[in-house]
Amino acid sequence: MPIYMIVVLKPNISKKDESAVLKEIRKLGYRPHVMRGIKRVVVGAIGDERTHKSLETLASWPQVEQVMPVQKRYKLVSREGQKTGSVISVRNNLIGGPKFQVMAGPCSVENEAQLLATAHAVQKAGATILRGGAFKPRTSPYEFQGLGVRGLKLLAKARRETGLAIITELLSESHTDMVAEYTDIIQIGARNAQNFQLLIAAAKTGKPILLKRGPSMRIEEWLLAGEYILSNNNPNLIFCERGIRTFETYTRNTLDLSSIPIIKNESHCPIVIDPSQGAGRVDLVAALCRGAAAMGADGLLVEVHPNPAQALSDGAQQLNLDGFARLMESLKPFIAAAGRE
Ligand code: PEP
Ligand code: MN
16 A cells, blocks of 8 residues: 655755655655755655555654654545445345435334334334344443343344344454344444454454444544454444534534544445434434435434333433334435435
8 A cells, every 4th residue: 555654854954964864765665755845845755565664763863853644544444445435235235325224223122022013113114224232331230231142032033024134232242153143234332432352353253344433532533443344354334423422411422413424535434323322312313314314324323112211221312113204204305315215
C-alpha cells in the first residue's frame, strides 16, 4: 500500500543538512518531493511501507522537526481502497444494495409468545431481519441478563417459522461458537466495540458482523475497530450508529446522524442506524428513522415489543407492533427520496 509521509525540516537549516535528509529518504526507498517555503522546507515522501523501512527514524535527526503520516490509519475499510460500496448478503437479503433493510424485534428475547408475535408482525410490516438479544449487556448486574442459549433457540425457531434472518449480540469471546451456530448476523454491542479480541473472534466465524459505535468512540476509532474485522479476513462488516454519550439529558444518547455521510465518504461498508438506543425514547424513533433514511443510511435496527410497558429491558424506547407498522408506512417517501427501495 503506497503511503505518503510528510517530513518537516527545522527552520533555516543549511543546504547540506537538507541534502542529507533527502539522501536518507531516497536510501530508505521513498521518493522525496520538496516544498520550499519562506522559512522552512517540507518534504513529501511516497513509498511502500510494507517493503520499506519506516521514515519515522528521521524524527530523531537534529534538522528534522516532525515526521507525519498523511495516509489514513485504516485501510481495508477505507473507500480509498475500494470505491464501490460493499453489499453484504444475509440469507438472500442484501445490505448496502438498493433495498433499505429494516432489522426489527425486541431488545431482549423474553419468551416464545413475545418473540413469535413480534417476528410475524415485523415481517408483515416489511422487516427482513429479526433482532433480539439473548445475552444482554446490562449496566446493572441485578437487571435481566437475557435467556442465553434458550434465547438463541427461540430466535432459531422464529427463523424457521418466518424465514426472517436473525441478528443477536455476541457478548463474550467464550460464546463465539455457540452464537455463530444460531445467528445470521453477529451484533457487537456498543460496550464491546473496542474489545479487540472479541472482534477478532467474531470476524473469524466468517459471519456478517454488525459493529455498533461505542458510546465514547470517535469515528476514526470506530473505523479502526471495523478494520479488525476486515483484516481478519471477514469482508462482511456493517457499521451501526447508536448514539454517543454527550452532556444532553433529553435523550439517552445523542444519535449522531452526521456519521452516515461520514462513514459513506470514508468507507465502502454499509451503515445502519439504531434509533432505539440512540434516543431511548419511543416518541423520537420515527423522526430519527426518517432522518436516517433521507440521509442515505442502508437500513435500520429498531426495537419492537408486543407490550413495551411489560418489557424486561429498554421498555421506554420500544415501539409496539402497530407503532412499527405505522413507522414502516411513514418511511416509504423518505426511502424513495434517497433513491432506495
Ligand atoms: C441493543 O441493541 O439492545 C443494545 C444493547 O445495544 P447497544 O450495544 O448499542 O447498547
Ligand atoms: Mn436495547
